[in-house]
Amino acid sequence: MPRNVLVAYGTTNGSTAEIAEAIAEVLRKDGLTVEALPARSVPSVAPYDAVVIGGGLYAGRWHKDARRFVRRHGKNLAERPLWFFSSGPLDASASERDIPPVPGVHKAMIRLDAKGHVTFGGCLQEGAKGWVARMILRNGKGGDFRDFGQIEAWAARIGQELTN
């Protein structure tokens, strides 16, 4: 049975890191040993039996740290149970329906034979980096649209697959 799980993430403003932590917490309750780490700080996935990798969405693409992670560790990732998640939409859409992966993520899923993907709602709040972020906030389009019930339910399904 897989024991060591990595939940890696690419984030600019921290909200994807909190999703990764929530996923890790659910998997720990299943008795797994889990590390949630910034994707760019992971030198190797060899110590892990399974990997979850997620990224915030920026201009229709995964965060660059998540993209680099799947490029760099591709061969080792393909040999492990692997799940992807994205976080982005700044509205309730991700709680209401299944939002497919963006094309780059979809390609990586096929290439690495990932077992699943989900898009979670995003979060953009005061203090976010960059002028586009500030513009979105000024237009009143920010907010926290992460659905932690949905996130925990998805993580629980991964936990089930890994422990059964």
Ligand SMILES: Cc1cc2nc3c(=O)[nH]c(=O)nc-3n(C[C@H](O)[C@H](O)[C@H](O)COP(=O)(O)O)c2cc1C
């Ligand atoms: C410049 C910019 C571009 C964005 N582009 C997208 C996008 O293409 N699709 C999407 O669903 N969300 C988009 N978002 C929303 C972010 O994905 C959302 O805020 C996400 O939670 C950010 O994750 P992070 O806090 O981990 O960096 C964008 C936000 C900003 C500031």
